[in-house]
Amino acid sequence: MGSVTRSDGLDYWRNKLFANIIFYLFPLGLTVLIASAFVVYSLNIWFLTIAYIAFGLVITIIALFRGLKITHRKYLFMTLIYSVATILIFFMGELGAGLTYLFGATVFSLLILPAKAGVLTIFINIFICLIQAAFIHNQLVDYPLRESHQVASWLAISVNSILLSIVAVVFMPKLFSGLQETIEVQKDLKQNLLNHQDELENSLKEKNILLAEIHHRVKNNLAVISGMLQIQSFKETDDRIQKKLLDSTLRIKSMANIHEQLYQSNSFSNMDFDSGLRNLVHTILETLDNHSKIEPEFNIEPINLNINQAVPCCLIVNEVLTNSIKHAFTDKQSGLISINLHKNRQHITLKIMDNGVGFTENTEQQNQDSLGMVLIQTLAQQLEAEYEYRSRESENGVLFNLTFKLIDISDDHLS
Numbered sequence: 001m002g003s004v005t006r007s008d009g010l011d012y013w014r015n016k017l018f019a020n021i022i023f024y025l026f027p028l029g030l031t032v033l034i035a036s037a038f039v040v041y042s043l044n045i046w047f048l049t050i051a052y053i054a055f056g057l058v059i060t061i062i063a064l065f066r067g068l069k070i071t072h073r074k075y076l077f078m079t080l081i082y083s084v085a086t087i088l089i090f091f092m093g094e095l096g097a098g099l100t101y102l103f104g105a106t107v108f109s110l111l112i113l114p115a116k117a118g119v120l121t122i123f124i125n126i127f128i129c130l131i132q133a134a135f136i137h138n139q140l141v142d143y144p145l146r147e148s149h150q151v152a153s154w155l156a157i158s159v160n161s162i163l164l165s166i167v168a169v170v171f172m173p174k175l176f177s178g179l180q181e182t183i184e185v186q187k188d189l190k191q192n193l194l195n196h197q198d199e200l201e202n203s204l205k206e207k208n209i210l211l212a213e214i215h216h217r218v219k220n221n222l223a224v225i226s227g228m229l230q231i232q233s234f235k236e237t238d239d240r241i242q243k244k245l246l247d248s249t250l251r252i253k254s255m256a257n258i259h260e261q262l263y264q265s266n267s268f269s270n271m272d273f274d275s276g277l278r279n280l281v282h283t284i285l286e287t288l289d290n291h292s293k294i295e296p297e298f299n300i301e302p303i304n305l306n307i308n309q310a311v312p313c314c315l316i317v318n319e320v321l322t323n324s325i326k327h328a329f330t331d332k333q334s335g336l337i338s339i340n341l342h343k344n345r346q347h348i349t350l351k352i353m354d355n356g357v358g359f360t361e362n363t364e365q366q367n368q369d370s371l372g373m374v375l376i377q378t379l380a381q382q383l384e385a386e387y388e389y390r391s392r393e394s395e396n397g398v399l400f401n402l403t404f405k406l407i408d409i410s411d412d413h414l415s
Contacts, residue, residue: 299338356397
């Protein structure tokens with residue numbers, strides 16, 4: 001095949017075609033030549049016998065000799081075709097296949113060599129036909145077709161082969177030129193696509209770096225704000241104001257936790273909500289120290305949420321957990337909060353339970369009017385979720401159950 005590759009276009013396909021020709025010519029050509037050599041040998045035509053043996057050796061060299069470059073193989077192949085054509089014309093004249101081989105030489109040259117080689121074969125074909133005409137005129141070869149005007153008869157027959165060769169030389173290069181132009185256009189298109197791909201990949205890397213930096217800075221800023229609020233709450237003497245500052249601190253930490261998750265992940269639109277939920281619960285328990293030993297219990301599945309669903313969901317969890325820690329275990333030394341997260345097809349179910357004192361009529365009325373409950377209602381509407389928040393029926397404690405549909409980021413219309 002030489003050193004050309006598929007991207008080189010027509011030269012590659014010329015070499016590939018020639019390789020296929022040699023692949024089939026070697027066994028078939030040797031079979032025909034051996035049979036022909038036996039026939040002419042039995043007829044005592046020694047010159048043709050030697051010629052057929054020589055042709056067989058040439059085909060073997062073209063196909064098997066490693067030291068030849070593919071260009072040399074091509075020209076040796078063309079020499080073989082012309083040798084066969086010349087011998088057939090000399091011995092059989094218009095009755096043989098010599099003229100067919102002349103036309104075949106033109107076609108093969110156009111297929112495996114540059115177009116200029118096809119033009120050269122026209123002159124070689126004309127020269128061979130004129131030599132044969134001179135042999136006929138000088139009676140060096142037999143011409144049994146006509147007794148008179150033998151030269152004119154030969155030229156009239158051979159000119160048909162010449163005309164066919166000229167037609168091939170005129171039109172086949174146009175076809176190949178069109179194919180080459182198509183190959184070049186596709187090659188340029190492929191290169192342009194590769195260039196655009198590189199540009200898009202570089203642009204994507206820059207945007208990912210920018211998004212990572214944005215999430216990192218937002219997380220840091222929220223951490224600063226929550227830290228300032230927490231310090232302010234520690235210095236506040238009014239218990240009511242101190243609790244409100246701590247509530248705001250936890251809400252901000254919940255949002256900061258999401259940005260931290262996105263910053264550490266490979267995706268800036270989706271987060272591992274299961275791991276984020278664990279981190280959020282531990283953060284809330286560490287921040288709200290009510291002197292009770294509260295243990296979290298997790299039963300959660302790996303789930304990814306887009307940021308538009310993760311933020312309101314985390315804020316809801318923050319409100320529910322904060323309420324449980326503050327009010328469920330006031331008279332108890334220890335407690336258990338169970339967090340369950342499951343996915344059923346495209347629906348997410350989040351269930352939070354505690355084993356605290358549960359709701360009383362007074363606390364239920366107070367909760368309905370609290371900022372936390374208003375936030376839960378608003379955020380549930382944003383998620384288009386259904387929820388229930390009530391005392392457990394068979395055991396002590398409170399049950400919060402939230403169900404919403406998982407939405408892909410491409411289809412997400414939440415804000």
